[in-house]
Amino acid sequence: MDLKSLWTSLDWAIVLIYFAGMILVGFIFQRRAGSSLSSFFLAARKFTIPILIGTAAASWYESWTVVGLAECGATMGISVIFIYVVPTALLRIPLANIIGPYIRDKVPDWVVTMPDLIEYLYDKKTKLIGAVLVITTILYASALLFAVGEVLHLITGMNLFLAMVICGAIVALYTSMAGLWAVGITDIFQFAIMTFAASMLVWPLVAKTQGLAHLFDLIRAQDPTLLTTTGTSTPWDILAWVAAAAALYASPQSYQRFGAARSGAEARVAYNMMMFIGISFSAIMVLTGMVARAYYPALKPSLGFWSVVFEVLPMGMRGAFVAALAAAVMSTVDTDFLIASTVLVKDLYKDFLKPTLSEQSVIRANRLAIPIFVALMVFGTQFFQEGIGKAWYYVGGFETSAFMIPLVAGLFYKRSTIQGGFWALLGAVAFYPLWEFILKSPGGIPANVATWIVSAVVYFGVCNITYKGTAARPSVAD
């Protein structure tokens, strides 16, 4: 199917209106965001439930959630629901209902970023490792920019590099102008575009397939394992998927959103609703991937997905769906840029090199750092031209396995010590590349799973050896 022939001026107009709207938000909130660092990075802790739902969902759901899950639907069938989508939601219940409210209500106000939280849980040298780690994981934003550029290139014929530069520049413009205010408000609009476009996809899909029973019959005829709960996944594969589902616990985005909430109770309601809506959105993408598998089995899954979308949606709605994908990517990338620039300027430069730096200087430096990060990310896209899956496997797997134990155990474990957090984080940073690149994952055990195990052993071992009878600070359980 020639996708370019189905792309019309009306579709272009919708995408351009979307881009213009995002920049407009940056201009509107520019003055408000510049009043303090708390206003710039945490939107003055004024986010209400609707904004929190929108910004948490839009930031978390990116191009992988749209095209990646559709590809999984095509290649793994319903098993992706059983081993990833649903476990993802269920495993995050403690994050939404215990950790989020605790972070907002009990952690002191000086804790603004995730490295600040690490300092609160442990000490400054552990924070230093955490801050460097947070910045390196922004490499994933490169993969996201590449993904959206590739789609715009595939569908509209636009030059790939130009598409990436335009998306990156728009994100840099509104994020550097208005910080989390712009990110949060644009996220609500982006979230609305994403869910509305997904809902518009459902009826035409049903009409095309004549009901789910017929769709499943078509798939069963091709490969019956696609309709089993675990598919062809091995127990280690399943464990790796479930481990990836815990990524939200180790995400700087989550902690920033909790801190930005007006109260812990509002953060709890918003995150539960975000997951409720999120799994419903994900399920549509999996279904679309299954339709692509049934009707376009010979095509590459991502191309099959776009062929189905363009075939079933009318003129104009195709533009809305492409805008939804751009929204999914831009709403994630803007948060990554904001976090990376704040960690660089506040957590590394101000806290370790120039403690006398004023808040206004921090904000000015942030505004300067964001476009620089964007330029670096556009350059970094060349490393991810094989696809976004590789980026998520390495960057996401590394980040989650390194941060998970020190952060979550640090909040809950009553015998937590500074040494335990430091050695667990440092150990994970050293172990992941050793297991993945030098030892080549012995026994087929994925590097993220092995790193989790090592991190837990080091953390609990060191904590118990160094525990002197009194905890460094109260745990969540207290």
Place this chain on the structure above:
Amino acid sequence: MTGNLRLWGKVTMWLMIFQALFLLWAFYNHADVLVYELFLINLVAGPACLIAYLVEVSRGVFRED
């Protein structure tokens, strides 16, 4: 207000758990009701958040002190 929010915290948690279990059931049994449900949730969720935010703006919730 806080009491109401606590209750809503519990309600939304169970709503999410129910939805997760429903997805497992519906995908395993290829139930057509899944399609209606997904359509409704996605149609309403995003625009409802946007409208709720705009209502808050009009009520001055985000007004600068």
